[in-house]
Amino acid sequence: MPPSAAPVRLEDSLAFRVYRCSRLLRTYFRNQAASVGVDMSQEQWFVLNRLAHEDGLAQGQLGDTTLDDRPNMARLIASMEARGLLRRAADPQDARRYRVHITTVGRHVHDLFNAQVPQARASAMAGVSTADAVVAARVLARIESNLE
Secondary structure, eight states, X not given: OOTXXXXXXXXGOHHHHHHHHHHHHHHHHHHHHHHXXXXXXXXHHHHHHHHHHSTTEEHHHHHHHTTOOHXXXXXXXXXXXXXXXXXXXXXXXXXXXXXXXXXXXXXHXXXXXXXXXXXXXXXXXXXXXHHHHHHHHHHHHXXXXXXX
């Protein structure tokens, strides 16, 4: 920052707003999941939801698509496997890799929570126009792209 530039107040910082919103969304997510009897973190939901739409992804590919580092993804998958939400199987083309599959239990948990998503999203987005949501998504995507 040039010496003549005034420091940005925390409340006016986009990075702070994104961080604060992320923390609030995390809490909101946990409460929404608990309201339907599901004990699940956002990260677990991201994995479960990805597999519900693209079952059998390679473990590394699953980490790449959810923006999680590989050691953390391995722990996350192991804990979800222990809960019966998913299972790992050796990749038939490459025994060094694992493919991750959603189980019947995982599909049930996904469907149970997924039924809650439209109402929860509507509540979180109350007062935000579709046009504003599109602009916000585009701005955040640009920032992500710049940082990658």
